[in-house]
Amino acid sequence: MxxxxxxxxxxxxxxxxxxxxxxxxxxxxxxxxxxxxxxxxxxxxxxxxxxxxxxxxxxxxxxxxxxxxxxxxxxxxxxxxxxxxxxxxxxxxxxxxxxxxxxxxxxxxxxxxxxxxxxxxxxxxxxxxxxxxxxxxxxxxxxxxxxxxxxxxxxxxxxxxxxxxxxxxxxxxxxxxxxxxxxxxxxxxxxxxxxxxxxxxxxxxxxxxxxxxxxxxxxxxxxxxxxxxxxxxxxxxxxxxxxxxxxxxxxxxxxxxxxxxxxGGKSAAIVRDDFSAEETAKLMTNTITLLSGQVCAMLSRLIVPRGRQDEIADAIAAEMRNVKIGYSDDPATQLGPLAMKRQLERVESYIEEGRKTADLVTGGNRPTHLNQGYFIEPTLFKNVDNKSRIAQEEIFGPVLSIIPVEDEEEAIAVANDSVYGLSGSVLTKDPQAAFDIARRVRTGGIGQNGLKVDWNLPFGGYKQxxxxxxxxxxxxxxxxxxxxxxxxxxxxxx
CATH class of the missing domain: 3.40.605.10 (Aldehyde Dehydrogenase; Chain A, domain 1)
Structure with missing residues (x-):
């Protein structure tokens, strides 16, 4: 018994x-x-x-x-x-x-x-x-x-x-x-x-x-x-x-x-011009809220063309504001709590750091309708400097950083400018472009249009x-x- x-x-x-x-x-x-x-x-x-x-x-x-x-x-x-x-x-x-x-x-x-x-x-x-x-x-x-x-x-x-x-x-x-x-x-x-x-x-x-x-x-x-x-x-x-x-x-x-x-990881998703803001918003919101963002291979850096940053940020923010935050046993819940108090405090400390170095678009607070539990809103920053702590350090929570770049060459350079190399993604309609970019990103796994893993294939990372x-x-x-x-x-x- x-x-x-x-x-x-x-x-x-x-x-x-x-x-x-x-x-x-x-x-x-x-x-x-x-x-x-x-x-x-x-x-x-x-x-x-x-x-x-x-x-x-x-x-x-x-x-x-x-x-x-x-x-x-x-x-x-x-x-x-x-x-x-x-x-x-x-x-x-x-x-x-x-x-x-x-x-x-x-x-x-x-x-x-x-x-x-x-x-x-x-x-x-x-x-x-x-x-x-x-x-x-x-x-x-x-x-x-x-x-x-x-x-x-x-x-x-x-x-x-x-x-x-x-x-x-x-x-x-x-x-x-x-x-x-x-x-x-x-x-x-x-x-x-x-x-x-x-x-x-x-x-x-x-x-x-x-x-x-x-x-x-x-x-x-x-x-x-x-x-x-x-x-x-x-x-x-x-x-x-x-x-x-x-x-x-x-x-x-x-x-x-x-x-x-x-x-750990600080994996990047690179957005190409043929991938719409709406598709990006749905994909990245569903990804960053997976297991409340507590995934080692999480796509937590979004690298976008500079001219499209505001459009993409607005679309993601709209999606994030519609996420249902609640208790884990509620069938309607889309985003549950973080796993423990110290994890909540860790995520909040990174959000405070992000407020100093980037633009907070949405989120960043504990939800007001929940008076117990380790909950945090899905959080989005834009105009993130890839050298900043929120871009370089693993947060392990539902926090997404948008990093604007001038062109594809800079996007690849920014993706590689990390001590980590676990996962990644290329958001594009073009499989050949996804493959060609993937070959140049130093990471253990990378997929077209999302966080993709097959456990029958080798999983692991480059660098740290x-x-x-x-x-x-x-x-x-x-x-x-x-x-x-x-x-x-x-x-x-x-």
Whole structure:
């Protein structure tokens, strides 16, 4: 039975007061709990066990034992895949619960939540299928011996650290890559949104995953840093802020551990003259309000021809003023709350900065009709200098900056004038023009007419937007080491 009082309504995690380490639900060494606060009501709606340094070490030890001496890395891919099919079936049966957990913890719209939950399960399944069909032993031509083989082997113990904005899909993806390749895992969810990882742990338990292969510890920053520093961790897979990513990269660099980092962004959408102000307004308003703007790949800079700036700004402002702001469980709501108080304060601080350096067109305030919750109006600035903080720093909220330029060459230069390079878009009717401009923008992904991502393809960024890729075969490779073997005659490779 689920623990009453520790779960939000409609969520049925059995042991939120415990950690999952070495195949057992055990009490946290700290004896403390992490409270989960609703962004809609600002009230505590649940709680989970808080892991400290000792718990992190115990989880690493369990994962280390399971990798070094347990059956999981030595099972055939088909055997691992069969277990993962059972995990996927369990997760699929709990998608309504996963949807409710997301809404309760980070304020995601209830109308959008079922799709988010389904996407997470589909990603787990797709990665499982990619890994199941991958050829882990490949024969290659060589002049060094009679025969050569490449073996793709699991990287080892993986610390999977997921953020609070899309906790289920991102943790499920990391776990799927790790499990199908034969790695063992320590799941470290965000302390704001841990329930999805608890449901994943329960799915692994129900599917018969061997003890220690998957572990779950939820802790705050200091304990998380302790996990990353543990020499028993072979690889860190992290999605989150560039600030935290720098720390993880430095720690992994110090001990030559592997890491995959999917970090922040300040992605640009370039508007060409053949794309109307009305189309731009609808597309960009719908984009900047997605997850209340809390998307790493968000198109938060709009680069427009200088002569069209006012026309486009007026059209976007009109669209933004019609956005329905409200509580996440209201079917009419288009823009819900920000995920937490500190995020609201962060966004408000950037808006105040923007008032000093650009022209506020609309928004910028907390809505007057809502007397509780972490809400902010969709906000638009124009005449933004690309050197300013609101153009250069990730805000992670529904704030859009219009940057006017003289021509296409300057538009590309401005798009590239950023420490980030995660996503982007070209707003045009001409696919060839979109392709040609996309080739010149230094970013990990870019689409014609909108924010577009296919998780079966590699996703990641240039520059300070990260290291490595997730998705498809490219994502799988990040969880593998490559061994070259030379023998005096061809052998039966398995």
């Amino acid at each position: 689920a623990q009453p009082g520790l779960n939000p309504e409609g969520v049925f995690v059995k042991h939120p007061d415990k950690l999952w380490i070495g195949g057992e639900w055990r009490a946290a060494h700290s004896g403390r709990m992490i409270e989960l606060v609703s962004p809609n009501s600002e009230q505590v709606v649940g709680a989970v066990a808080e892991a400290d340094d000792a718990d992190m070490d115990a989880a690493v030890a369990a994962a280390r034992e399971a990798f070094d001496r347990g059956p999981w890395p030595r099972m055939s891919v088909a055997e691992r895949n069969a277990v993962m099919e059972k995990i996927a079936a369990h997760l699929r049966s709990r998608e309504p619960e996963l949807a409710r957990a997301w809404t309760a913890q980070m304020g995601g719209l209830a109308t959008f939540a079922p799709g988010m939950a389904a996407t997470g399960t589909v990603q787990f399944d797709n990665i499982r299928k990619v890994g199941a069909s991958f050829d882990y032993i490949q024969q290659r031509e060589t002049q060094a011996a009679a025969a050569a083989y490449l073996a793709y082997e699991p990287v080892g113990v993986v610390a999977a650290i997921a953020p609070w904005n899309a906790p289920y899909a991102l943790m499920a993806s990391k776990l799927a890559n790790a499990l199908i390749t034969g790695c063992t895992v320590i799941m470290k969810p965000s302390p704001e949104t841990p329930l999805e990882a608890y449901i994943i742990a329960e799915a692994c338990d129900a599917a018969g995953v061997p003890a220690g292969v998957v572990n779950l510890v939820c802790g705050h920053r200091e304990a998380s840093d302790h996990l990353v520093c543990n020499p028993g961790v072979d690889k860190v897979s992290f999605t989150g802020s560039t600030l935290a990513g720098r720390r993880i990269a430095s720690v992994c660099g110090e001990r030559i551990a592997r890491c995959t980092l999917e970090l 937007s990260g290291i490595g890729r997730e998705g498809g075969v490219d994502g799988l490779m990040a969880y593998l080491e490559i061994k070259a073997m030379y023998v005096d005659a061809p052998v039966r490779a398995a």
